[in-house]
Ligand SMILES: NC(=O)C1=CN([C@@H]2O[C@H](COP(=O)(O)OP(=O)(O)OC[C@H]3O[C@@H](n4cnc5c(N)ncnc54)[C@H](O)[C@@H]3O)[C@@H](O)[C@H]2O)C=CC1
Ligand SMILES: O=C(CO)COP(=O)(O)O
């Protein structure tokens with residue numbers, strides 16, 4: 001090989017750089033919420049904190065976190081109400097002003113408010129999920145509903161995740177089942193990524209892809225163990241959500257966990273606002289995208305059933321016509337993210353798929 005060629009290759013190798021942001025402390029288990037003072041002390045984040053929670057999740061765990069930190073920290077609180085999300089984020093940013101770091105205690109919506117406010121004010125953020133409803137509890141992205149659909153925003157990756165399985169197991173089972181469905185959807189997300197890699201040359205991270213698949217496999221194999229209000233189930237699912245979040249951090253995008261099934265879910269957020277939880281919609285979408293990929297779509301459907309997640313649009317109160325419209329609209333959502341739904345699906349075929357695959 002010529003010296004020029006070797007130098008060129010060297011330059012290419014040394015040109016490569018990647019910045020992965022991962023949580024430093026991940027604490028999962030029974031009553032670990034009690035560890036929050038130790039976690040804060042370990043991370044030396046300062047002596048004042050803003051605790052963000054929702055109306056319900058403040059009672060579920062927010063007040064307990066406030067009590068555990070009172071005496072050692074100056075505490076401010078912020079209630080993330082359910083009105084205009086962008087306005088809520090703006091107010092949360094104002095509330096951060098006096099605080100050294102931020103803790104979010106709640107479901108996905110509250111965690112997103114806290115992590116965006118942290119990012120925009122350059123504060124560290126600790127995630128205390130009260131439900132294992134999707135992998136956003138660990139990731140560095142937020143997904144915020146607006147009139148034009150959900151927008152994906154940059155957010156502060158949690159420096160620590162404190163996931164108390166006793167709290168998570170006490171949440172409505174529907175939330176846990178939704179988290180499982182979000183993970184099972186990794187199967188189709190990675191198939192879409194591979195498709196785009198082969199067809200469009202999109203860069204692909206083998207590590208992120210393998211971790212994402214392995215995470216889905218573990219849940220898929222253990223679907224029988226997922227039971228309502230069981231701490232063992234909460235443990236299994238929360239670990240999977242962390243692992244899936246890490247896969248996204250390695251990739252530097254949500255690609256390992258979000259493909260056509262997520263575009264279908266985002267289309268439904270516009271066409272049928274308020275219907276179904278995030279993971280539920282992704283699971284329903286994954287049945288169709290797995291079929292189109294020629295994979296084990298019945299396996300996906302059956303594992304969703306075992307877990308207690310819906311498997312049809314009707315199961316989340318969406319009619320077949322709207323599901324067809326969402327399948328077709330998926331290509332208009334984040335068009336740069338190429339998936340099996342961007343390969344020329346027609347209205348007739350979408351109607352046939354909905355009729356054939358969404359029978360109870
Ligand atoms: N950051 C990301 O990557 C992602 C963010 N999202 C966003 O997350 C939000 C959806 O998150 P979800 O958790 O599905 O819904 P959510 O945050 O709206 O929570 C659903 C309901 O469960 C309640 N809840 C939570 N924990 C509870 C507990 N332990 N006991 C009793 N009730 C409890 C909440 O008060 C709320 O009423 C949306 O805003 C969506 O856009 C969705 C996917 C990914
Ligand atoms: O929900 C996610 C991964 O499970 C994130 O997906 P989006 O980037 O499509 O919002």
Ligand SMILES: [Zn+2]
Pocket residue numbers: 134135182257258262278279282
């Ligand atoms: Zn998701």
